[in-house]
Amino acid sequence: MTSQAHAVWNSRMLIDGRWLAVSETLENRNPANLSQLIGQTARGTAQDAAHAVEAARRAFPGWRRISRIKRGELFDRLAALIQRDLEKLAVVLARESGKILDEARAEVVEGLHMVQYVCGTARQPIGECVASEVAGKDLYVRRKPRGVVAVVTPWNFPFAVPLWMLGPSLLEGNTTVFKPSEETPEIGTKLVELFVEAGFPAGTINLVHGLGEEVGDALARHDDVDVVCFTGSYDVGSHIRKLAAASDHKTCACEMGSKSAVIVCEDARLDLAVNAALLSAFKTTGQRCVSAGRVLVHRSLLGKFEEQLCERAAQLKFADPFTPGAFAGPLINAASVDKVLRYNALAKEEHATVLLDAGRLTSEGRGQGNFVGPFVYRQEYGPGVRTIREEVFGPHLAVIPFDDDEQAIHIYNDTRYGLSMAVVTENYRRWRLFRDECDYGMGYVNLPCIGAEVHLPFGGVKRSGNGQPSAAALVDSVTHKTSFTVNHELGITMAQGMTAGAQAEAEKSSKPAKS
Ligand code: NAD
Numbered sequence: 001m002t003s004q005a006h007a008v009w010n011s012r013m014l015i016d017g018r019w020l021a022v023s024e025t026l027e028n029r030n031p032a033n034l035s036q037l038i039g040q041t042a043r044g045t046a047q048d049a050a051h052a053v054e055a056a057r058r059a060f061p062g063w064r065r066i067s068r069i070k071r072g073e074l075f076d077r078l079a080a081l082i083q084r085d086l087e088k089l090a091v092v093l094a095r096e097s098g099k100i101l102d103e104a105r106a107e108v109v110e111g112l113h114m115v116q117y118v119c120g121t122a123r124q125p126i127g128e129c130v131a132s133e134v135a136g137k138d139l140y141v142r143r144k145p146r147g148v149v150a151v152v153t154p155w156n157f158p159f160a161v162p163l164w165m166l167g168p169s170l171l172e173g174n175t176t177v178f179k180p181s182e183e184t185p186e187i188g189t190k191l192v193e194l195f196v197e198a199g200f201p202a203g204t205i206n207l208v209h210g211l212g213e214e215v216g217d218a219l220a221r222h223d224d225v226d227v228v229c230f231t232g233s234y235d236v237g238s239h240i241r242k243l244a245a246a247s248d249h250k251t252c253a254c255e256m257g258s259k260s261a262v263i264v265c266e267d268a269r270l271d272l273a274v275n276a277a278l279l280s281a282f283k284t285t286g287q288r289c290v291s292a293g294r295v296l297v298h299r300s301l302l303g304k305f306e307e308q309l310c311e312r313a314a315q316l317k318f319a320d321p322f323t324p325g326a327f328a329g330p331l332i333n334a335a336s337v338d339k340v341l342r343y344n345a346l347a348k349e350e351h352a353t354v355l356l357d358a359g360r361l362t363s364e365g366r367g368q369g370n371f372v373g374p375f376v377y378r379q380e381y382g383p384g385v386r387t388i389r390e391e392v393f394g395p396h397l398a399v400i401p402f403d404d405d406e407q408a409i410h411i412y413n414d415t416r417y418g419l420s421m422a423v424v425t426e427n428y429r430r431w432r433l434f435r436d437e438c439d440y441g442m443g444y445v446n447l448p449c450i451g452a453e454v455h456l457p458f459g460g461v462k463r464s465g466n467g468q469p470s471a472a473a474l475v476d477s478v479t480h481k482t483s484f485t486v487n488h489e490l491g492i493t494m495a496q497g498m499t500a501g502a503q504a505e506a507e508k509s510s511k512p513a514k515s
Contacts, residue, residue: 011039011041013048013208015206016203017202017203024042024043028096028186031329031330034369034370041185042209044208048208048215049208050218050222052207052219053177053224060174063204064174076119089108093184094329096158097332100329114164134495136488136493137489138485138486139485142484144173144482148224149478150222150227153179153180155181155332157231158184164454164474166178168474170204177208178207179219181232183332220240225250227251227478229474229477229478231470234257234464252466253468253474253477256464258460259390259417260293261293261412261449262277262422262424262448263434264301265405266300267430268298270305270308277295278312284328285328290449293396294400295309295398295400296400296401296411306376306399310356310376318371318372328395330369330370333370336370341372343392344396347375347379352378352398354377355378358374359373373395377397378398381400388400412434418464421444422449423443425445441458441464441469454472457471458471
């Protein structure tokens with residue numbers, strides 16, 4: 001199969017249960033072959049975003065009153081529809097994002113897992129019952145939906161990441177406005193079509209396409225949005241955090257960039273370490289939030305590790321997503337190509353030892369696409385070296401030598417990000433040290449630093465997140481905890497030993513004194 005075989009597709013927006021055609025559109029081109037127009041995306045406006053928020057607000061009271069289990073059953077239907085369309089969805093996702101078909105399929109499966117998880121949790125407790133100081137009182141802690149949730153998502157996981165957010169938000173009784181990345185509108189629309197087919201009522205899920213600075217910004221600013229669930233770059237996440245901070249009620253859950261790493265200790269199994277580094281750095285062409293831009297290698301293993309890593313990296317097939325045996329596809333757009341090549345050049349300016357530089361890939365029909373191959377370099381750790389600290393988001397990997405575990409921990413932590421960390425070692429004391437001392441949200445032992453599962457929290461620290469993880473943990477961001485106290489005694493007994501005779505005392509003091 002090739003990505004050439006599809007007709008141009010026109011995206012629509014969904015507001016209050018109605019599909020809207022929009023006259024102004026944005027072009028969507030195949031990243032593996034820019035001469036191919038694959039879609040015309042509706043260019044929504046700030047006004048469309050406002051209409052969608054109003055629709056979500058109107059739908060909220062009715063939706064939250066429906067039994068949680070009934071809401072969960074809609075997710076059961078959604079899961080069946082995703083299973084029915086799995087292959088078609090994977091094709092759309094691969095064509096639009098440039099992910100190879102096998103990986104696109106895995107992403108649809110990941111989205112399906114989230115839907116299955118959400119459905120399963122519908123019958124789980126929504127709070128706790130806790131003891132009171134007063135024997136006759138029962139105390140409850142209950143989660144309540146926050147209201148309207150805006151879901152603003154990136155292009156690199158355009159099916160799974162929206163479901164990480166839409167799933168828990170809707171199950172808990174919130175209503176939503178979803179703004180997919182302008183790079184991947186078609187898969188976002190297909191997802192919303194399935195929600196509608198599954199029977200989610202009008203207004204509970206609304207879809208607005210368009211540019212981030214127009215539609216995304218309007219959603220983040222809108223006063224009637226209660227929560228912004230954002231995944232994307234640090235710069236945009238930081239902007240959204242400031243908008244939320246300036247409002248009286250809005251909260252935000254932000255998942256942002258990283259400079260994740262694999263740490264190869266002196267006792268590591270070399271074959272496993274090389275494989276972990278290759279998968280971490282070059283899967284999805286290095287365009288995962290958790291992609292390793294760094295592999296820290298104990299100096300005693302350096303020569304052999306570099307030799308095996310580069311030999312294998314040079315053989316990886318970066319090709320059209322539908323090419324059999326492809327390992328990874330193109331970069332998403334021309335700006336990404338420029339950025340990656342700029343950082344490759346910067347590594348040279350910063351006196352790195354270049355070990356492999358595949359550069360722009362143009363052979364075998366790749367000249368029309370955004371293809372860039374692996375760039376691997378050795379960089380000694382030092383203050384102010386930018387390439388080992390900044391997110392590149394492409395197939396750009398620094399090999400950083402270290403001499404002992406304490407130094408590896410120091411190097412690992414010396415970035416402004418903290419998302420994912422993998423340590424390769426056979427020593428249980430050693431991985432425990434890295435587990436406790438490194439800054440990350442997702443940690444791995446003897447694995448790549450990619451490959452999370454949906455029933456875990458997904459989030460980072462420092463510039464990678466704001467302490468509001470996504471996936472299974474998103475429930476904390478889209479609900480607020482309320483306490484509820486019920487008295488089963490005939491009279492009133494106050495906590496903390498306070499007297500409870502207020503009424504009797506008041507009555508006594510209001511009676512005229514007897515002479
Ligand atoms: P991006 O920040 O450019 O865009 C993300 C979304 O924000 C898009 O929908 C975009 O339209 C919107 N947006 C852009 N400007 C906006 C504005 N001013 N106001 C509101 N919304 C705006 O990110 P991207 O290029 O789509 O994705 C790549 C980035 O996402 C990388 O930095 C990657 O590390 C990060 N990412 C993080 C995670 C995570 O869980 N930590 C997961 C995937 C991707």
